[in-house]
Amino acid sequence: MTRFTFVSGDLALDLAGTVQHRRTDRLDVLEEPDDLGRWAVEAGVLDRPCAVTPAGLAAAKELREAVYRLATGAGAPGDRELVNRAAAEPPAGVLFGAGGGVERAGDLTAVLATVARRAVELLGGPSAERIKECGAEACTRLYVDTSRGGGRRWCDMRECGNRAKAAHFRARHATS
Secondary structure, three states: OOOOOOOOOOHHHHHHOOEEOOOOOOEEOOOOHHHHHHHHHHOOOOOOOOOOOHHHHHHHHHHHHHHHHHHOOOOOOOHHHHHHHHHOOOOOEEEEOOOOOEEEEOOHHHHHHHHHHHHHHHHOOHHHHHEEEOOOOOOOOEEEOOOOOOOOOOOOHHHHHHHHHHHHHHHHHHOO
C-alpha cells in the first residue's frame, strides 16, 4: 500500500507532491483510482474515501500537474482556467455526523474543488513567494517555507534533510 507524504504545509502542494522525483525516476503514488480516495482521507479532506473512476483519477492528475506548474512558475496555457473551474465547484462539506460529531464528506468533484480552492488561495496570496522546492538532490517536492528567516532548505528534515546532511558528512570525511 502506498504511503503518502504530507510535508508541504498546504493541501494543494501535498497533491502536487504525489509525484516524487520528477526529474529522475518519476514515481506517481496515485496509480489506481482507490489511491486518490485514500489520499483524500489521509489529507483530511474526507472522513471516508469517495468513489473514484479512472476518468476521475485522470482529472485529479490534470489538476495536480496544473498546480505544480503554476507553483513553480512554469504555468502552461489553460492551467489557471483548469484550477479556476475546479475551484468554482462546491467543496467538501462539514456536517453533523450520525453520532453527533463532525463528518467531512463529499464526492470527487468536492475533493478537487477543495484542493483547487487551496491552490487559488496559496498561489494568489502572500504565501506564494514562500513556495520552495526541496533542496535535496533528487527530491522535487514543493513546500511553503514558514520558517522565521525563510531559510528552510528541505521539504522534511527527518527525510531529505537528514539524508543530505549524512551525504555531506560522508563526503567531507571521505577526503580526510
